[in-house]
Amino acid sequence: MTTAASNELFPVFLQLNQLHTLLVGGSHVALEKLTALLGNSPYASVTVVAKQISEGVRTFTKDFPGVRLYERAFDEHDLDNVDLVVVASNNPALNNRIRQACRRRHLLLNVADKPELCDFYLGSVVKKGNLKLGISTNGKSPTIAKRIKELLNDALPEEIDETLTYMSQLRDLLKGDFTDKVKQLNAHTASLIASKEDA
Ligand SMILES: C[C@@]1(CC(=O)O)C2=NC(=C\c3[nH]c(c(CCC(=O)O)c3CC(=O)O)Cc3[nH]c(c(CC(=O)O)c3CCC(=O)O)/C=C3\N/C(=C\2)[C@@H](CCC(=O)O)[C@]3(C)CC(=O)O)/[C@H]1CCC(=O)O
Numbered sequence: 637m638t639t640a641a642s643n644e645l646f647p648v649f650l651q652l653n654q655l656h657t658l659l660v661g662g663s664h665v666a667l668e669k670l671t672a673l674l675g676n677s678p679y680a681s682v683t684v685v686a687k688q689i690s691e692g693v694r695t696f697t698k699d700f701p702g703v704r705l706y707e708r709a710f711d712e713h714d715l716d717n718v719d720l721v722v723v724a725s726n727n728p729a730l731n732n733r734i735r736q737a738c739r740r741r742h743l744l745l746n747v748a749d750k751p752e753l754c755d756f757y758l759g760s761v762v763k764k765g766n767l768k769l770g771i772s773t774n775g776k777s778p779t780i781a782k783r784i785k786e787l788l789n790d791a792l793p794e795e796i797d798e799t800l801t802y803m804s805q806l807r808d809l810l811k812g813d814f815t816d817k818v819k820q821l822n823a824h825t826a827s828l829i830a831s832k833e834d835a
């Protein structure tokens with residue numbers, strides 16, 4: 637056993653286009669969360685409920701077909717038929733109320749910038765075509781997560797997506813049982829790592 641701080645977060649990649657997300661809040665932080673949600677999943681179904689919805693949120697969401705905006709106070713019925721909840725409000729009592737309601741309903745919750753209220757955190761994301769990397773610092777420093785995103789974005793070649801497409805076609809062509817296929821796919825990709833090490 638090491639004495640390093642425990643890092644027990646389990647990463648997953650959600651098919652947000654198949655889920656219904658509720659976002660409570662409609663200002664600066666809400667816009668950041670919408671940018672993250674819709675930037676990755678443009679067809680996500682997202683209901684925004686906020687006492688005040690900013691012009692920025694209205695303009696940004698205009699072209700996303702799954703977004704609905706409701707300018708009013710949060711009501712517990714907003715949690716009906718929802719799969720995932722993100723809160724970007726400035727109201728600690730509201731945050732706690734939603735935290736408790738989500739526990740009762742077994743809904744997963746993120747309260748922006750409030751790790752102690754979260755079931756899941758958003759991460760920094762690097763995307764190169766079909767490749768997507770999610771970066772977490774276990775809540776220690778979102779700024780470092782952002783910097784690592786920038787670093788990896790520069791370091792990973794755009795052509796990596798061509799390699800992924802080629803490998804996907806190759807996988808479909810390969811014959812033999814599962815073990816054989818895995819062996820061949822590993823043989824084809826070994827050179828990717830080897831050429832880095834030789835360089
Ligand atoms: C990755 C990213 C995704 C996203 O939000 O989309 C994200 N925060 C981002 C940016 C960012 N957020 C903040 C700053 C200001 C500088 C700073 O404080 O460091 C910057 C930097 C900037 O904007 O440049 C403020 C902040 N954030 C949290 C706290 C509370 C605390 O730390 O206790 C405070 C202090 C609030 C205060 O002081 O009042 C907490 C969380 N922020 C997380 C995610 C989760 C942990 C992720 C991880 O493990 O790394 C977690 C735990 C929960 C959550 O919100 O999901 C996104 C990167 C965007 C990109 O990639 O470009």
Ligand SMILES: NC(=O)c1ccc[n+]([C@@H]2O[C@H](COP(=O)([O-])OP(=O)(O)OC[C@H]3O[C@@H](n4cnc5c(N)ncnc54)[C@H](O)[C@@H]3O)[C@@H](O)[C@H]2O)c1
Binds near residue numbers: 710727
């Ligand atoms: N803006 C930042 O850069 C920043 C940085 C760090 C932390 N934070 C924190 O993040 C939170 C949100 O930040 P912000 O700048 O977006 O706040 P904001 O005050 O600009 O917006 C709060 C949003 O919550 C909505 N709201 C409040 N009560 C509501 C209710 N009962 N029902 C529905 N909607 C309700 C408001 O209408 C508004 O849209 C705050 O707690 C803030 O302290 C913000």
